Amino acid sequence: MQMYDLPDNLGHFGPYGGTFVAETLIDALDELRAAYEKYQHDDEFKKEFAYELKHYVGRPSPVYHAKRWSEHFGGAQVYLKREDLNHTGAHKINNVIGQAMLAKRMGKPRVIAETGAGQHGVATATIAARYGMECVVYMGSEDVKRQAQNVYRMKLLGATVVPVDSGSKTLKDALNEAMRDWVTNVENTYYIIGTVAGPHPYPMMVRDFQSIIGIEALEQMPEMTGRQPDAILACVGGGSNAMGIFYPYINEKNVRLIGVEAAGYGLESGKHSATLTAGKAGVLHGNRTYLLQDENGQIIETHSISAGLDYPGVGPEHAYLKDIGRAEYVSITDDEALQAFHDLCRLEGIIPALESSHALAYAAKMAPRMKPDQILLVNLSGRGDKDMHTVAEKSGLKF
């Protein structure tokens, strides 16, 4: 493979990506692209971003050798990239800081965001508070019910949370509604998309801001283990934590990149969110990518125990990496993810997010079949405090 240099100037990753939006949004996207091109290589911008990541987020996030969990498998050594230790408890904040800094420079005093589980909404509300910006978060009314605590967190941080009642009342509908807000209020509003999807330049820009995860890991792994890992695993909903850790490794050809999707109740049940595993190409939310859709091209409702993976699309760069074979995509059921969740709690004293538990669960499948001198690196993209309700309910408990 040649040096990887995507997307092209129209935002295409092979046949995926692009700018599939109504004409009414084109000018706003042009303005955003111009601003990103200007600041992406600007020294002052880069310096401020690095400062924020260090002093506000707490980066670099450590890499941790999960020794007891590895011994439990008796195979490969498993290392964890601890994005769960970031301020606000997940990788989401990396991207939000970058985009909010851009919004400030573009003179937009109002930011909007979509959220599913609430993690991206909380990260956006956090930065809006930090920068003194007005913040409106769109959230499917079903998710508002399921994630009452995060809704309250956003309100505490001064954001307005707008429940979205259209369609399936979940993340995809929140995204539709945020787009509608943006097109209406484009002069004063910046739309902070939380994942590596949407129209160009979002998939590229969010990847770039998240790539700090992989850039750190590239340095940390040799320091800790003397070499790069045999494989890197990350969960994939929209796919921002996975792109963040994969991207700097794309040209490291000996490192397998494995994206883990949510198989929900099982692929055969039809109730899952495994877009790359079971979907087909189409156009949604401004980009061409794999989608979960019916035979008539209508987007179907997805399921995962983790709200953050419960999305019928996926970032277009993942679609491309799958097609060219540079990354592999697999899936893990709700039950398998829960097992990994409990194991990590008990054996390592770390409560992982249910999203990240999918990546952990696949590592748990791989590790026993590998040699003790082999190394897996799992992106532990978030912590599980937000999931207490879901996990307790699964165990038959109610708070």
Added chain:
Amino acid sequence: MSRIAATFAALKAQGRKALIPFITAGDPNPAMAVPLMHALVAGGADVIELGVPFSDPMADGPVIQRASERALAQGVTLMQVIEFVKEFRKTNNATPVVLMGYANPIEAMGVARFADVAQGAGVDGVLVVDYPPEEAQPLVKLLDARGLDTIFLLSPTTRDARLEQVGKLGRGYLYYVSLKGVTGAGNIDTVEVARRVDHIKKFTTLPVGVGFGIRDAASAKRVAAVADAVVIGSRLVQEIIDAGDDAPARLQALLAGIRAGMDSPMDAAA
């Protein structure tokens, strides 16, 4: 000459402006789709924009979102919408029909196959909301080869370089979205619209239709004074759902009122 071009040419000769109503196909139910199309013609429609329901209508406001949801809940598909046109053509061979919708149902069918069946059914034009010129070339090629028009949107924020690009790629007519926002929003500023339409005309010889924010005879008349066509959607979709079984008659009456307003002498309704 395409049916759309012929329609605009005839109107121009009569010194009249085109009235282009939009309805969502299959709302409130599939059985009413074709009767509603005929009601639009009886009410004075020159071109019909037939909305293809989609699960994620990002550019639409609540009225058309709900219409899409109602149609989808009754299993309406793109193929069925094309069948509605075929049925309509059995008794109307004159009124152009433009399918308006989102890319994914078309891509799921296959763009080439879509172009074939749309042509076979007597569809005249296609407007894919989320295919801006950057992504629309393959569709334009396929539709051109079959004599179908690809209709494009323009917005208040569309810059000159793009006006030129869209002017070249567009067929049939151009649809100027008069407001920042989604369908069904706000009120229209006719002075600003007049200024923009004049500007757009520097880049194209195509007729320019104006939509978004037109709700009644008075606003339609003001827009007709400055554009080649008046597009009205959300107001009609709302009428259909309010009217229930009475929808064809009430839709026809509503549209006839708007038509009368558009055709009345300038001082009468100003």
